[in-house]
Amino acid sequence: MxxxxxxxxxxxxxxxxLGSTVERGMAVISSDxxxxxxVAALLWDGASQRVRDLLxxxxxxxxxxxxxxxxVVARVEETAVYLTIPAADLPQLLPxxxxxxx
Numbered sequence: 001m002x003x004x005x006x007x008x009x010x011x012x013x014x015x016x017x018l019g020s021t022v023e024r025g026m027a028v029i030s031s032d033x034x035x036x037x038x039v040a041a042l043l044w045d046g047a048s049q050r051v052r053d054l055l056x057x058x059x060x061x062x063x064x065x066x067x068x069x070x071x072v073v074a075r076v077e078e079t080a081v082y083l084t085i086p087a088a089d090l091p092q093l094l095p096x097x098x099x100x101x102x
Contacts, residue, residue, distance in 0.1 A: 001003065007043055007044065008046060009042070009043060009055070009098075010039060010042045010043075010046040011023070011024045011043050014045070015018060015042070015051045015070065016051075017050065017051070017070050018073055020041055021076075022042060023039065023040055024038075024039055024040060025039070026080055027079060027080040027081070027102070028054075028056055028068070028079070028080070028084050029044075029080050030083050030090070031085055032087055032088075036083075036092070037057050037058040038056075039056070039057070040056065040057035041054075041055040041065075042054055042055070043055065052070075053067040053069055053070065054066055054067075054068040054073070055096050056068050056093070058090075061070045064095050065093055066096065067096050069093075070083075083096065
């Protein structure tokens, strides 16, 4: 794999598609108003040179990090990311599994 094209994990960054900066630790709020966790990281796609997904951290409830597609982000405010999906739909989000860099 070309390392330039690899997916990288970032603590924060400008998400062009959302027109906002997203940072680790921001609250993640579902469409039904439930605080479902916080942003753990951003997944940067080297091939497209864009943020691909946000990673949702739900510790200590679960150690599973879920990928939040940008398509389900309604808006970003100063301290929170708001989703278009209810809390009950979170288990349908893909779990994040890092790829082997070798």
